[in-house]
Amino acid sequence: MKVLVIGAGIIGAAIAHRLAPHARVTVIEAVTPAAAASGKSFGWINASYYQNDDHHRLRVQAIAAWRRLDATLRTGIQWTGTLWWEETGPAFEATHDALRDLGYPTRLIDADEFERLEPNIATPPDRALQFPTEGAVDAAALTDRLLTAAMGQGAQLILGTPVTGLIGTSRITGVRTDQGPIHADHTILATGTATPGLLCDVGYDLPLLRRPGVLLRSEPLPPLINHILVGPDGEIRQDATGHILAPASASHQSDDAETVPALSDLAEATLHRIRTLLPEADLRWSRMTLGQRPVPEQGLPVVGDVRPGLTVAVMHSGVTLAALIGERVAADVLGRDDSPLLQPYRPVPSV
Numbered sequence: 001m002k003v004l005v006i007g008a009g010i011i012g013a014a015i016a017h018r019l020a021p022h023a024r025v026t027v028i029e030a031v032t033p034a035a036a037a038s039g040k041s042f043g044w045i046n047a048s049y050y051q052n053d054d055h056h057r058l059r060v061q062a063i064a065a066w067r068r069l070d071a072t073l074r075t076g077i078q079w080t081g082t083l084w085w086e087e088t089g090p091a092f093e094a095t096h097d098a099l100r101d102l103g104y105p106t107r108l109i110d111a112d113e114f115e116r117l118e119p120n121i122a123t124p125p126d127r128a129l130q131f132p133t134e135g136a137v138d139a140a141a142l143t144d145r146l147l148t149a150a151m152g153q154g155a156q157l158i159l160g161t162p163v164t165g166l167i168g169t170s171r172i173t174g175v176r177t178d179q180g181p182i183h184a185d186h187t188i189l190a191t192g193t194a195t196p197g198l199l200c201d202v203g204y205d206l207p208l209l210r211r212p213g214v215l216l217r218s219e220p221l222p223p224l225i226n227h228i229l230v231g232p233d234g235e236i237r238q239d240a241t242g243h244i245l246a247p248a249s250a251s252h253q254s255d256d257a258e259t260v261p262a263l264s265d266l267a268e269a270t271l272h273r274i275r276t277l278l279p280e281a282d283l284r285w286s287r288m289t290l291g292q293r294p295v296p297e298q299g300l301p302v303v304g305d306v307r308p309g310l311t312v313a314v315m316h317s318g319v320t321l322a323a324l325i326g327e328r329v330a331a332d333v334l335g336r337d338d339s340p341l342l343q344p345y346r347p348v349p350s351v
C-alpha cells in the first residue's frame with residue numbers, strides 16, 4: 001500500500017513513523033520539518049487541560065502513547081511533571097475535584113513542599129496541584145527524530161514541495177505538486193492551518209479558528225526550574241539546554257485572542273512575568289516566535305476520513321496528542337482500528 005503523508009509537523013511525522021513498517025510511505029512537506037506550529041510550540045504534554053471528559057481521556061491515552069514510544073525511540077521528553085496553581089479559591093477546588101474524579105494522578109501540595117520542589121521560585125503559592133505524569137519536549141527535535149526513525153523503516157521525505165491540490169473527486173488517488181502529480185492508495189493531510197485550503201478541492205469545509213501564539217525563549221541559564229510551572233500569570237518551563245520558555249499569554253491552551261500585541265511590548269511583559277517568579281535569574285530573551293495554532297472550530301481535534309482515500313488530522317495540543325494520533329491513524333489506514341477513542345473527533349460528513 002502506498003501512502004502519502006502531507007505535512008512534516010509532529011502529527012505527520014508521528015503518523016509516518018507508525019505507518020512506515022507496514023506501508024510505502026512518502027512524506028511531502030512544503031518547507032522543512034516542523035516549519036509551522038510544531039517548531040513554535042511550548043511543548044507541554046498534559047491532560048490537566050481538557051474540554052470535556054472524553055477529551056481528558058484522549059489526552060491521558062496520549063501521554064501513555066508517548067511513554068510506549070519512549071521505550072523504543074529517544075523522544076527527548078522531560079517527564080518532569082507539572083505544578084499548577086493557576087486558579088485560587090473555589091476554582092482551585094473545582095479543578096482538583098474534577099481531576100480526582102476523573103482518576104488523574106494529582107497531588108495537593110502546600111507552600112513548604114512547593115518550596116522544596118522549586119527552591120528558586122520567589123513567593124511560593126499557599127497550595128498547588130502536582131501532575132506527576134506530565135512532561136514537555138522540544139517538538140521540532142522530536143519531529144526530526146520521528147521522521148528519521150520513519151526513514152529508517154523505508155519512508156521517503158520530500159521537502160520544499162507544497163502540495164497544490166488533490167487528485168480525484170469521489171475517491172482521492174494522490175496529490176498535485178508543481179513538479180507533477182504523485183499517486184497513492186491513501187493520502188493523509190497533516191497540514192495544520194493549511195488543511196482547509198487543500199480540502200476546498202473536494203468541497204469539504206473545515207473551519208479553523210484564528211489562534212496566533214507567541215513563545216519567548218531566554219538565553220540558557222543554569223538549572224532553575226524542575227517542573228512545568230502553571231501559575232495565574234502563565235506557564236513557564238526550562239528545557240534540557242537551560243532555556244526558559246514561556247508562552248506570551250497566560251493559559252495559552254485556551255487563549256482565544258485572534259491578534260497579538262506589538263512583539264516588543266509582549267516580550268517585556270512576558271519577561272516581567274518570569275522575573276516575578278525568578279527575581280534572582282540573569283534573564284535575557286534571545287528568541288520570540290509567532291506561530292499559528294491549528295484549532296478546529298469546536299476547539300477539538302478533527303481526525304478521520306473525509307473521502308475514500310483521504311484522511312485529515314488537524315488539532316491543537318498536537319504535541320500532547322501526536323503519538324496516539326500516529327498509532328490510531330496508522331491503524332485506521334491499515335483497516336485495523338477498533339478503538340472508540342477517536343469517534344468523538346471524526347470529521348462531520350459533508351452534504
Ligand SMILES: Cc1cc2nc3c(=O)[nH]c(=O)nc-3n(C[C@H](O)[C@H](O)[C@H](O)COP(=O)(O)OP(=O)(O)OC[C@H]3O[C@@H](n4cnc5c(N)ncnc54)[C@H](O)[C@@H]3O)c2cc1C
Pocket residue numbers: 006007008009010011012028029030031032033034035036037038039040041042043044045139161162163164190191192193194195198212213214215247252290291292293294313314315316317318319320321
Ligand atoms: C505558541 C504555541 C504554543 C503551543 N503549545 C502547545 C503545548 O504546550 N502543548 C501542545 O500539545 N500543543 C501546543 N501547541 C500546539 C501544537 O504545537 C500544534 O497542535 C502541533 O504542532 C500541530 O502539529 P501539526 O503537525 O498538525 O501541524 P504543523 O506543525 O503546523 O505542521 C503542518 C506542516 O504542514 C506543512 N504544510 C502546510 N501546507 C502544506 C502543503 N500544501 N504541502 C505540503 N506541506 C504543507 C507545513 O509546512 C508544516 O510543516 C502550541 C502551538 C503554538 C503556536
